[in-house]
Amino acid sequence: MTDRPTTPNVLAITFLYYKDLPRAFAFYRDVMGFPLAIDQGDLAKIVRIAPNAHLGLVDEAKGMNDWQEDKCVQVCVRVEDVDAWYAYLAEKQVAGLSEMFENDKIGIRAFVFRDPEGYQVEIQQATR
Numbered sequence: 001m002t003d004r005p006t007t008p009n010v011l012a013i014t015f016l017y018y019k020d021l022p023r024a025f026a027f028y029r030d031v032m033g034f035p036l037a038i039d040q041g042d043l044a045k046i047v048r049i050a051p052n053a054h055l056g057l058v059d060e061a062k063g064m065n066d067w068q069e070d071k072c073v074q075v076c077v078r079v080e081d082v083d084a085w086y087a088y089l090a091e092k093q094v095a096g097l098s099e100m101f102e103n104d105k106i107g108i109r110a111f112v113f114r115d116p117e118g119y120q121v122e123i124q125q126a127t128r
Contacts, residue, residue, distance in 0.1 A: 013046055014075070015056035017067045018117050021045065024057045027116050031092055049077055067117075074112075074120045082109050082125035089113060089123070096120075102127065 018024040025045040028034045034047035037054055044058045055075060060067035079085055086100055089111075096114035103110070110124035
């Protein structure tokens with residue numbers, strides 16, 4: 001039986017599929033401020049959310065999976081100042097911006113909104 005490799009993982013990428021890759025990339029780059037980490041041309045743009053945490057934005061016509069109308073994935077970003085992010089994204093008039101909410105059971109203060117093709121993004125701050 002072969003042992004699992006013990007070398008460290010290099011980075012993590014979660015891939016989301018888009019009908020309009022340039023629009024999705026512009027949103028995550030220009031509005032969210034996530035820098036381009038890996039450019040895979042017209043197939044995908046991989047942006048850095050945090051050290052070793054990345055989001056892969058894929059052109060659904062060229063990727064391994066199809067775009068789905070019903071989104072069952074949420075992108076969650078933990079930040080140090082959720083109020084500043086809320087004010088900023090409210091000014092940018094992002095789609096589906098919720099009210100700020102708290103969940104004492106899991107110790108967060110957060111809000112959600114939708115990216116240009118309907119994926120839910122949660123911005124949260126730890127409360128404990």
